[in-house]
Amino acid sequence: MQTLALSTINPGHVDDISSSKNEPEWLKQFRKNSFSIYQELPPEVSPLYNKYTDAKRMDSSQISLAISPKGTVFDALKPRLDELKNEMHIIQAGSDIFRINIPDELKSKGLVISSIYDAIKTDGDLVRRILESSDPKEDKYTALNHAVFDSGIFIKIPKNMVLEKPIHIVSSISPDGNSTVSRNIVMAEQNSKASIVQELYAPKAAKQQAYMELLTVDAHPNSNLNMTTFEALDQSAVNFSTRYCNIQQDAKINWYLGLFGSLLSRYRTNFYLNGTGASADDAEIVFGDNEQSFDLAANLIHQKPSTEGKVVQRAVLKNKSRSLFKGMIRIVEGASQSKSFLSGRSILLDKDAKSDAIPGLEILTNDVKATHSASVAQVDEEQIFYLACRCLGRAEAERIIVEGFLEPVSRSMSYQVRAWIAYLIESKWNGTDLILKSDENLRSIVEVEEVRYKEADQLETHYKYR
Structure with missing residues (x-):
């Protein structure tokens, strides 16, 4: 295995990847063009963000890429994969697809869960259109993914299909x-509805590894997608992820992002609201420690009227630890009656922690509602004192303050997603492995989250119908 x-990668390496996969000529040329763009672009293309970015923390001399690699699953992850064996799922181990499970009934109705290479063989024109829809000139690492991707996942929910259970994607270095x-x-076709849960893992390693992803989500008219991502890579790894969301008329995407692992996580998400009535709701939770x-x-691009983004x-x-939150609301000419909201808030638990927020607005039309906000603050010592007076130590008091800080975001999530996030936060506080496991701790958290807001819901119902 080379x-x-x-x-040290060069155009010859790009050709070798393409040849090893027996790719069509259009994809070979696509890779070559993207690689030339990758070589020309700086790590951060925006001069506004350049002085803030930590993209250079990825050590390209340690990151190894292989021709025709054979991936395996590390031992600590195997119990989680056993838990998912009866669920709808696709498991990506390194650059290999380790396992796929689709119920026969859903497969016969047109549900597709496969590798990107199988999709190129069976639906090449569709895949080509989607691959070429993202511009490699927008970002250096988008161009890199176009040039050297060696694996991939393809999911298509057919027209009018409503999935009651989520599709699980587990990707591991x-x-x-x-x-x-x-x-x-x-891809969610017209009138479809589905939930997808993505989990990203990496083993402990002596040198730096990377999981680099380019994800395109295509939501057709009146479709509804709930997307959840948990990033729980070991802190010896780095994670670069770019997401393009094409949201058509009356389609809706709810995205929940929980970032807990890796040395460096660089996420860029573009929501293109391309149809009247399109809606995007993105909730992101970050918990960082060490370095x-x-x-x-996150960018909300309103291309049509009466669209909503949050x-x-x-x-x-x-x-x-440190964070940088960059966001832009762009409402183009003609996209009137659109509503958009962008908010980034950080709480610093130690004096060496740091956070920057750079939200922006670009409004090119009238009759819209758009606003943004950002705040960075240290933990409130008066709140610590108040909790200390109730016999709580500082560490326990900080945890309660953090729970209250995150509660407005988690309230909009399903109880299962809230439970998973609470479990990963608990694991990080305790210094244990960041892998979802159905142990006693998770079961107790699920029980609490399942009934957490029922009392409030009953109160609202009482006053509504009184």
Whole structure:
């Protein structure tokens, strides 16, 4: 198996990847063009954000890319995969698709869960259109993914299908030392409805590894997608992820993002509201410690009238961790009666933690509602004192304050997603593995979250119908 450091890749390496996959000519040329763009672009293309970014923390001399790699699952993850064996899922181990499970009934009705390479063979024109819809000139790492992706996941929910249970995507870096570059696609056809839960993991490693992802979500008219991402990579790894969401008429995407692991997480999400009545709701939770960095960008691009967008981010930072939240609301000419909201807030638990927020507005039409907000603050010592008077130690008091800080974001989530986030936060406080496991602790959290807001709901119902 031939391997190369990311810092030494060249056009010949790109050709070797394409040849090993027996790719069509259009994809070979697409890779070559993207690689030339990758070589020309700086790590951060925006001069406004350049001085803030930590993208250079990725050591390209340590990141190994392989030709025809064979991925395996690391031992600590195997119990989680056993739990999912009867659920709808696709497991990505390194650059290999380890396992896929689709009920026969749903498969016969047109549900597709496959590797990107199987999708190229069976639906090449569709995949080509989606691959070429993202511009490699927008970002250096978008161009890199176009050029050297060696794996990928393709999910298509057919017209009018409503899935009662979620589709699980588990992606893990292989313990063989090689990084993963994945090109993922999710398509929800007209009137469909589905939930997708993505989990990202990495084993402990002596040198830096990377999970690099480019994900396109295509929501057709009147479709409804609930997307959840949990990033729980070991802190020896880095994670670069770019998401393009094309939301058509009356379609809706709810996205919940929980970032807990990796040395560096760089997420860029673009919501293109391309149809009247399109809606995007994005809730992001960050919990950093040690020297972790989180570089997040969320852009709401309103292309049609009567569209709605909302991004709410909350970051909790300990030790020397840091976060950067970049956001832009862009309402183009003609997209009147649109509503958009962008908010980034951070709480610093230690004096060496740091957070920056740079939200922006670009409004090119009238008759719209658009607003943004940002705040960064240390933990309130008066709140610590108040809780100390009730016989709580500082660490326990901080945890209660953090729960209250995150509660407005988690309230909009399902009880299961809230439970998963609470479990990962609990694991991080205790220094245990960041892997979802159905142990006694998780079951007790699920029980609490399931009934958490029922009393409030009953109160609202009482006054509504009184």
